[in-house]
Amino acid sequence: MRSATVHAGWHLVGDDDLAASHDGLAAAWSSDRSVVLAPTRRGVNPAWFRDALDRLPAALAHDHVALLTSGSTGTPRLVVGTKSRARAMASCIHVHQDNHAVARTVTLLPLTYSYAFVNQWVWAHAHDRTLVVSPGLADVSATRALLRDGPDTMVCLVGPLFSLLARHVPDGEPLTSVTRVNFAGAPFPWPERAALARVFPRARVFNNYGCTEAMPRLTITAMDALTGPSDLGVPLPGVELGIDAAGELRFRSAYGAVGLVEDGAYREVAADQWLGTQDVAVAHDDGRFALLGRRSEVYKRHGEKVSVAQQLEAVRAVWVGQAAAMMERDPAGDPAHVVVLAPTPSADQLRAVLKVFRARFPRAHWPLRVDCVDTMPLLETNKPDLQALAATVRRVCWQLPR
Amino acid sequence: MMSNRAKLRQLMLDVFLLDEHEFRFDLRRSEIDTWDSLGVVSLAVGIHQTFGYHPTPEEATGLAGVADVIALLEGRGIDLAG
Incomplete structure (x- = not known):
């Protein structure tokens, strides 16, 4: 001992x-x-x-x-x-x-x-x-x-x-x-x-x-x-x-x-x-x-309450890889979120994810971007490591003009 | 290099989250559920980012379909033929 x-x-x-x-x-x-x-x-x-x-x-x-x-x-x-x-x-x-x-x-x-x-x-x-x-x-x-x-x-x-x-x-x-x-x-x-x-x-x-x-x-x-x-x-x-x-x-x-x-x-x-x-x-x-x-993942955008968790849950219904969300500010300085997928989806897979946003959420809830990384950094519980993800180089897969 | 017509098609797909098979160059605003008031703003920003012309608020709200976007851009000397 x-x-x-x-x-x-x-x-x-x-x-x-x-x-x-x-x-x-x-x-x-x-x-x-x-x-x-x-x-x-x-x-x-x-x-x-x-x-x-x-x-x-x-x-x-x-x-x-x-x-x-x-x-x-x-x-x-x-x-x-x-x-x-x-x-x-x-x-x-x-x-x-x-x-x-x-x-x-x-x-x-x-x-x-x-x-x-x-x-x-x-x-x-x-x-x-x-x-x-x-x-x-x-x-x-x-x-x-x-x-x-x-x-x-x-x-x-x-x-x-x-x-x-x-x-x-x-x-x-x-x-x-x-x-x-x-x-x-x-x-x-x-x-x-x-x-x-x-x-x-x-x-x-x-x-x-x-x-x-x-x-x-x-x-x-x-x-x-x-x-x-x-x-x-x-x-x-x-x-x-x-x-x-x-x-x-x-x-x-x-x-x-x-x-x-x-x-x-x-x-x-x-x-x-x-x-x-x-x-x-x-x-x-x-x-x-x-x-x-999470309190940090529910925010107001254009007067609507946006739940990042609900959006990730909807994404995971059509996306078999890893998905995470990160908070950012849009060009006007308002809070917004970015969805990160790993590994990089095919064009069809990306369209399936985007289709979920359109079908399930009003435009005010859509992410600023969908970014991709080859490998999602994970905590030992297999949850995304958001601190490490913030330091990871990400590619923009889709971006909504704002 | 992507033609202006292909750029417009991609812009419409990205702004309104259309499926590729849904897109037509004669698509009307009334046929696109996501062409709402925020969509008008997003399309205007997208036109600026893609083609370098920033539609006025009146022009942006007056767009009733893809054909109107083409007419607007061609009126500014941006070639969308072929």
């Missing part, structure tokens, strides 16, 4: 620690020591963690847990919750997904993600289940064998990761040990429902919505109860959802964060305080909520 890193009374657990052993995390979690999950392989400077921990009140150094998020801003925030709330969240998930018969969980995402940490590590620890670390897509054959043979299994995925995994699962060789599949962290892969049934024929599939500040879950909806790709369902027991004046989805949760370190300062989250999700959504009369997109 690696020697523990302790700072300001907090037990730091990084990706490399977890790759070596989970014993240190388990020991710290079972003690009264507070634990911070440090995604050291995602470019976060360890000095940033030490500085953030120095800003926490000393009282938080017992029985708390801290997770990192960068949200949509790219600026790291340390989100502090309590171990008891995390355990309660895991139990809530357990009941909501009827996980009693599930014997183990297999990881495909880093456990330093709040999603994987709570849905898998805390769940397995709290409910005495086995947690198996898979090599993921680094060794597809081994991962496939792991998910095909074995006791009833729960996995946590993000949509783009499933698309990649599905390509490596031949027809007639489904991953039959998997009985629960969770999606979170990206729009639910609505067009992939047939592929989900093919790859995981025994599984119940769930769309999980939340954010790290919610630690991390706000809604859980079974795929067969979803009314569409943007449907978030209804809040979990103990969670309140609302829409603020700007259209941002906000929440109060019995499981949520108790404090945050952002912009170099700690602030406490009061029990009755609403927190923003950074997402824009609408509330329906039946109590369900529907997502319009």
Whole structure:
């Protein structure tokens, strides 16, 4: 076992620690020591963690847990919750997904993600289940064998990761040990429902919505109860959802964060305080909520609310490659977006994408341009890496005269 | 090198997101669902970017079809024959 890193009374657990052993995390979690999950392989400077921990009140150094998020801003925030709330969240998930018969969980995402940490590590620890670390897509054959043979299994995925995994699962060789599949962290892969049934024929599939500040879950909806790709369902027991004046989805949760370190300062989250999700959504009369997109990806153009997420979802229905959107300003200085495709589409493929804009969206919603790159830079979750994409040389495939 | 006629055809495809098989040189504005008020502006900008002539607002709003665009450009000495 690696020697523990302790700072300001907090037990730091990084990706490399977890790759070596989970014993240190388990020991710290079972003690009264507070634990911070440090995604050291995602470019976060360890000095940033030490500085953030120095800003926490000393009282938080017992029985708390801290997770990192960068949200949509790219600026790291340390989100502090309590171990008891995390355990309660895991139990809530357990009941909501009827996980009693599930014997183990297999990881495909880093456990330093709040999603994987709570849905898998805390769940397995709290409910005495086995947690198996898979090599993921680094060794597809081994991962496939792991998910095909074995006791009833729960996995946590993000949509783009499933698309990649599905390509490596031949027809007639489904991953039959998997009985629960969770999606979170990206729009639910609505067009992939047939592929989900093919790859995981025994599984119940769930769309999980939340954010790290919610630690991390706000809604859980079974795929067969979803009314569409943007449907978030209804809040979990103990969670309140609302829409603020700007259209941002906000929440109060019995499981949520108790404090945050952002912009170099700690602030406490009061029990009755609403927190923003950074997402824009609408509330329906039946109590369900529907997502319009990230706050940074929903903007007004010519008086109309443009949802970049909805547009990318429509593009992905006709485009098998990668698609991303980047915000820019048009020549008049107004906000606008550019759709980026990879690899470069043929003329017919490009026309099919453009046809989607015409068929589904008014002109005010159309992108400024469609750009192309040979290869989309991706994060380890297989989502587009927008920071890297911004630095990538792109070719203009289509441009609307403005 | 692309002829002016081919440039106009491509411009119409790009501005109104037409399918290639939808385009005709006698296509009327009333037949194109995307030739709306913002489309008028976009077409005017596109004509300027492609042919170097910037239609006045009156000219742009008065265009009732591809034939009118051809007439406008030919009236400015831009050859769109053949």
